[in-house]
Amino acid sequence: MKKIEQAGLWFAFAGFLISVASCNLAGLKMQENADYHPYVLDPHIDKTTWQFIKDRSYNFAAKDTIFKLMRQAIEYSGIDTNLYIKTNCTFILLHNDAIFRTTLVNSVPTITDDCYWGKYLVNGKPGTKWSDYPKEQVKNYLLYLIVQGAYSFNNLTPTNVTATTLQPLNYDPLNPNSVMTLRINNDQNYNIRLNDFSNSVGYINVRTTNILAINGAIQVIDKVLYYQTK
Template identity: 30%
Template sequence: MKFTKYIQVSVAAIALGCAMTSCEMFGLDYQDPYEYDYEAGIPSNKLGMSTYDFIVSRSDLFSVLADAIEYAEMEDYYRMGDCTYILPTNTAFNSETSTDLCYFQTHQIPDGGVDETTGEPTTYAPSSMRAYPKEQVKEFLLYHIVKGQYTHTNLPASPTWYETYASADTAMVNMYIYKDRNPNTTFNNFDGHYKASIKPRTGNLYSSDGSYVHVIESWLDRPTKEQLNLK
C-alpha cells in the first residue's frame, strides 16, 4: 500500500511540475491561444466580403466563373442575401485541367468544319463562357444560385429538391447531407445526372451579404421532368 501511495504522490508531482513548466521535461508546450467564434466555431466560416468579391479575389480558382459573371452582366446577383451559392471552380469548366466531364468538353460548339467520314459538323471545346450565347450563360449561373440559406446545419439527410433563380419548372437543385464516415453536403445525386455524388471542395462559407457559399470542382446539370416526376 505504501508503494502505491508513493506512485500516486509521484504522479501528482509530475503533473504539477508539468503545469508549472509547460511540460518542458517531455518536450511539450501549452497550446497557443486562439480566438474562438461562438457563432461560427473554429475556424470561422465568415468570408468577410460579398460572394462576388470572394470570387474576384480568388482568380486562381474562379477566373472562368468571374469572366462568365461579367459577360452575363450578373455582378449584382452575387451580392444577394438569403441564398445559397454553388460556385464551380476553373476545373469544372476547363478541359485542360479536368476530365472529359468538364463543361467545355461536354458543351462543344461547331468550328465550321465537317467530318470527312461521317459528314457531321466538327466541334471544339472552348476556353471561355463567352463562346456561348449570353442567355445560356446567364441561365447556367442562375441555376447555381439556390433560393434560401442552406448549409450542413439545416439540410436533411435524404435527397431534397430546392428552387433556384433559373427559369423553367425543372430548374431545381438536389441537396442533402450524405451520412457516412465523413458526412458532407451532396449535390444533384440523382439517377441520370452526368456525375454522381458531387461534394464541395470547400463548403458552408458565409458571405457578408448573408448567404452561404459552397465551392465545387464540377458543374450541375438540370434534371428532366421525368427525373423530377413532373407530368
C-alpha cells in the same frame, strides 16, 4: 510462482527506468501535461459573395485566381451582379477546374468531359473560351447556380432538400422546374452533395463547403453541375 511474478514486475519497472534514462541521455525531455483547447475554424467571411468572387478572381499578386474563369463568365454573360449580394441564397461557385480541366490522352492534353467546356461542345468540340457559347446560355447556367435559401451544414441532413434556383422555369428541358437537390453525404468525408437523387447522372461532391458570406452560403465546386437522369 509468486517469485516469478515478482521478478516479472521488477524487470518491467527496470525497463521503464531504462527508457526514461534513454530519453535523458538522448537530450529529450519527458512530455509534460498540457491542456487541449479545441478550435473550430470560423466559416464566416464577413463579406458578400460578390466581393468574395472579386477578391479571388484577379488577385495575381497573391496568386489567387480560383474564380477567374467564373468572373469572366459573369462579365461575358451580362448577368446582374447584384444577384451575388442577394440575401438568403446559396451560391454555387465555379472553381476554374469546373470550367476548364485537362488530362493527358496519349501524351496530349485533352479537355475532360467533367468541366463545362468539355461537356458542352461547340460544333462537336470542347469550347476554349466563353465567347464560344451564346451569352444567354452562359447567363442561364449562372442563374442555375444561385439557389433560393441558404443551405449549409447548419440546416442540411442526409435527406435531400429540393430547392428552387434562379434559372427561368422551362429553360432546361431536362429540368423544367429549375431545381437543385442538396444533402449531406453520410460517410466518413461528410461532404455536401449536389443533385444526388434517384437515377441521377450528374451529382457531384462540393469541393469547399460551408463558407458563410454575409448574404448567404457559398459552396465551391470543381466539376460541372447539371440535372439529368439516366
